[in-house]
Amino acid sequence: MNATDRTAIPSEPGAPLPDGIPLAVPALRGNEWRYVKECLDTNWVSSVGPFVERFERMAAQRVDVQHAVATVNGTAALHVALLVAGVQPDDEVLVSALTFIAPVNAIRYVGAWPVFIDAEPDFWQMDAQKAVEFLERECRWRDGALWNRTSGRRVRAILPVHILGHPCDMDPLLEAARQYDLTVIEDATEGLGARYRDRPIGSLGDIACLSFNGNKIITTGGGGMIVTDREDWARRARYLTTQAKDDPLEYIHNEIGYNYRLTNVLAAIGVAQMEQLDDCIASKRRTARIYSERLADIPGITPPRQADWAFSTFWLYTVLVDEVQYGMGSRTLLRRLEDASIQSRPLWHPIHSLPPYRGCQAYRVEVADRLYAQGLSLPCSVGIPDEQVERVSAAMRTSAKNTTAL
Ligand SMILES: *Cc1c(COP(=O)(O)O)cnc(C)c1O
Numbered sequence: 001m002n003a004t005d006r007t008a009i010p011s012e013p014g015a016p017l018p019d020g021i022p023l024a025v026p027a028l029r030g031n032e033w034r035y036v037k038e039c040l041d042t043n044w045v046s047s048v049g050p051f052v053e054r055f056e057r058m059a060a061q062r063v064d065v066q067h068a069v070a071t072v073n074g075t076a077a078l079h080v081a082l083l084v085a086g087v088q089p090d091d092e093v094l095v096s097a098l099t100f101i102a103p104v105n106a107i108r109y110v111g112a113w114p115v116f117i118d119a120e121p122d123f124w125q126m127d128a129q130k131a132v133e134f135l136e137r138e139c140r141w142r143d144g145a146l147w148n149r150t151s152g153r154r155v156r157a158i159l160p161v162h163i164l165g166h167p168c169d170m171d172p173l174l175e176a177a178r179q180y181d182l183t184v185i186e187d188a189t190e191g192l193g194a195r196y197r198d199r200p201i202g203s204l205g206d207i208a209c210l211s212f213n214g215n216k217i218i219t220t221g222g223g224g225m226i227v228t229d230r231e232d233w234a235r236r237a238r239y240l241t242t243q244a245k246d247d248p249l250e251y252i253h254n255e256i257g258y259n260y261r262l263t264n265v266l267a268a269i270g271v272a273q274m275e276q277l278d279d280c281i282a283s284k285r286r287t288a289r290i291y292s293e294r295l296a297d298i299p300g301i302t303p304p305r306q307a308d309w310a311f312s313t314f315w316l317y318t319v320l321v322d323e324v325q326y327g328m329g330s331r332t333l334l335r336r337l338e339d340a341s342i343q344s345r346p347l348w349h350p351i352h353s354l355p356p357y358r359g360c361q362a363y364r365v366e367v368a369d370r371l372y373a374q375g376l377s378l379p380c381s382v383g384i385p386d387e388q389v390e391r392v393s394a395a396m397r398t399s400a401k402n403t404t405a406l
Contacts, residue, residue, distance in 0.1 A: 020341030021392060024316065026219045027283075027382035028269070030276045035268035047242075049264025051271050058274045059210060059225045062192070063202035067234030069226040070262035070270075071241055074189040074211025077224035078106035080240050080260060081207045082157070084226075084233045085183045087112050091156035092148055093185075094134065096126035097350040098368040099161040103187045104351050113153065116352040116362040120169075123307050124318075124371055126160050128172040134363045135176050146180040150361060157183040162191035162201050164377075165217070165284065165315030166306065170196050170204045177205075185209070189224070192217055193281045195311035202227050212266075217280050217315050217382070218273035220266040280382045281313045287380050287389055288314035294393035295319060298400050300326025302374075317380040318347065320371065327401025330376040336399045342392050347375030 039045055052070055060068035071077040087093060089111030095104055097116040107114045117134065120127040139146050139155055146155045158177055160168040177184045184205030188194075191201045192210055202208035207230065212223035226237045239245070244257025262270075292303040300322035306312045323329040328336070330346060337344045350372050352362035378392055 021343060021379045021384075021388045022381065023343040023345050023377060023379050024215050025381045026214055026221075027276075027280065028219075028273075029383070031272040032269050035272050036265055039265045039268050044264045047261035047263050049267065051264045051267035052262060055262070055267040055270040055274065056225070058271060060227060062200065062274065062277065063188070063208065063210070063227045064200045065203050065208075065227045066229045067227065067231060069234055069237040069241060070267060071224040071226060071260045072262055073222050074187075074209055074213060074216075074224035075102040075106060076241070076258070076260040077189075077209035077211070077226045078103050078185075078187060079109045080237050080258065081185050081209050081226050081228075082106055082110045082112070083240060084236045085157060085185055085207055087156050087183070087185075088154075090153055092151065092153045093157045093159050094126075094131055094155070095159045095351075096161050096163070096368070097352045097362060097365045098124065098348060098371055099163055099187070099351065100190075100348055101351055101354070102189070103159055103161055104357065107159065108356075112156065113151070114351070114357065114360050115148070115155070116350075116357075116360060116365055118363070118365045119368040119371055121367050121371075123166050123169075123305060123310070124375075125163060125166060125168040126173075127367070128169040130364055131158065132172050132176045135180055138363065139180075141180065144181070146182065148361070155180070155182065157185055158205075159185045159187060160205070161187040161189075162194060164304065164318055165191050165194055165313035166304070167191060167194050167196040167201045167310050167312070169307070169309070170201075174204065183207075188227075189213075189216065190315050191313060193277055193313045194315075197309050198311075203229075206230065207233055212270055212273070215316075217284065217313055218270075218277055220262070220270040220273065223262050223266050223270060283382045283384075284314045284317075284380060285312075287384055288312075288317050290386065290389050291317055291319075291378065291380075291393060294390070295396060298326070298397055300324070300400065301396065314380070316377045318375050318377040320374040321376055322374065326399075328399060330374055333396075333399055334376060337392070337395055340391075340395045342395055343379060345377045347372050347377070 186208035188202035189211035241260035
């Protein structure tokens with residue numbers, strides 16, 4: 001298998017040459033083979049089976065919640081989480097403009113509308129102050145619900161996305177949610193293992209979603225999870241993800257359901273991966289520490305920071321590149337690194353200015369656009385050899401103006 005085959009994002013520009021350094025590839029070094037073989041040997045391959053239950057128990061325990069429901073992917077988990085949270089067509093959901101698009105699409109899957117909130121400049125998460133300000137200044141409490149003055153729609157939920165392995169500042173959001181009777185649906189897909197004020201993310205809101213896509217900190221190839229303390233919501237999530245089957249023998253379905261359950265084979269990989277989660281986090285944090293030491297004094301490069309109240313997994317190590325100070329912009333640097341067979345990647349295009357969402361409300365979004373222009377994620381696979389981190393760091397230094405190569 002060459003490096004190109006193992007690239008997590010094969011369609012990305014900048015896919016590395018063989019012997020290049022990929023952005024992030026899966027690390028399958030534990031009991032994956034053994035558990036998958038067990039599935040095949042015992043004929044438990046489908047969406048019921050002991051590994052599904054084990055994987056769910058491990059996820060619930062890890063996130064410190066009562067219930068977990070495994071799904072085919074994180075996007076499906078978000079879709080069903082919004083349904084069980086009771087988000088209705090034409091409701092509004094607050095979400096960061098700077099995120100991978102999946103949670104925003106999921107809001108539309110249920111017929112609701114996103115209201116885009118800016119990212120904050122320090123840790124690049126949804127700006128909790130701006131979110132609260134939006135709720136206070138732009139909405140009105142009437143008839144036991146919160147209404148957006150501009151759109152006339154009901155604001156139903158907040159969907160904080162913990163991006164890049166760092167948590168959002170949750171306390172102001174949770175406080176506002178209590179005050180205005182909003183549901184909090186956490187997108188914890190990039191942050192499994194991260195903590196906010198010493199509590200695992202995914203346990204802070206009413207319901208949360210995880211992803212085990214190929215580039216996440218642990219992976220099942222494709223997979224997701226809904227986690228919640230609410231027993232009724234977990235039961236409903238299980239029902240909706242298994243075709244809303246009310247009588248399996250007579251094929252009675254009283255609602256429209258989905259075929260969203262994870263298979264036992266993939267859950268087997270998930271169990272093996274979950275066993276290695278702490279090692280994966282340690283590896284990511286070690287990589288981040290080395291990068292940040294090496295890059296700290298390069299003018300125009302801002303390494304990622306960890307808030308006092310946060311434990312970050314540094315899932316995807318991302319820096320900001322200041323074009324003037326560094327001497328070239330993030331996209332030029334991307335191509336420079338590509339020439340050195342190093343794969344890097346920009347942050348997501350802010351969603352409020354993408355075609356499907358241009359008509360949606362964006363509240364004071366400014367910082368997200370700058371982060372998009374300046375952000376660049378660097379190679380940080382679990383277990384990336386130190387020598388590769390040094391090579392990337394040296395390439396970053398060589399490309400900078402006014403610095404000499406080490
Ligand atoms: C990966 C990801 C998801 C879910 O992705 P799937 O590929 O569907 O598992 C959702 N939200 C964010 C922010 C993500 O990065």
